[in-house]
Amino acid sequence: MRLASLIAAATALAALTACSQPTAEKAPAAAAEARTLAAVDLDQPLRVLGTEPFWAVEITPAGLTYSGIDRPEQKAANPGPALQGTVAVWTTETEAKAPLVVTLTATDCSDGMSDRTYPLTAKVEIGGESLTGCAAASAAIEKAGESGRVE
Incomplete structure (x- = not known):
């Protein structure tokens, strides 16, 4: 049971970290804004x-x-x-x-x-x-x- 709790916690942490990363789509859009x-x-x-x-x-x-x-x-x-x-x-x-x-x-x-x-x-x-x-x-x-x- 303890191993299952650790795996669940690691999976949740990975999901949160992935959500906070900037996406590749957002970076080029900002750079493409013409002056x-x-x-x-x-x-x-x-x-x-x-x-x-x-x-x-x-x-x-x-x-x-x-x-x-x-x-x-x-x-x-x-x-x-x-x-x-x-x-x-x-x-x-x-x-x-x-x-x-x-x-x-x-x-x-x-x-x-x-x-x-x-x-x-x-x-x-x-x-x-x-x-x-x-x-x-x-x-x-x-x-x-x-x-x-x-x-």
Whole structure:
């Protein structure tokens, strides 16, 4: 009888332990939650761009790449954005040790050169320079025409 009681207690303990373990289904669902700003998925490749002078920052999961006319290309790790309300901020450092901060705000933006309207307004600070421009998903920019909304 004592052996039967021990087996019953062990079975009950195993059942309770199994109930308290996180299921494999719950973990991926939380990780799959997309981070968005103005309906733009921030985990997909983004293009941030500006004029006068012409410059761009490509944001991919692999990293950030800053480039421009008569400017050396600079690469940085992608730490992911810090989101707060309608603002997303990437804070990193280029391989040349220059601080790089990209701030995207969920407000419409015009680049001043085309008739496009972008869903995000951008500010880029690199080294001691501060640049303003627009941003959207890279795929949306590639399929957009020279006028209209970039979606």
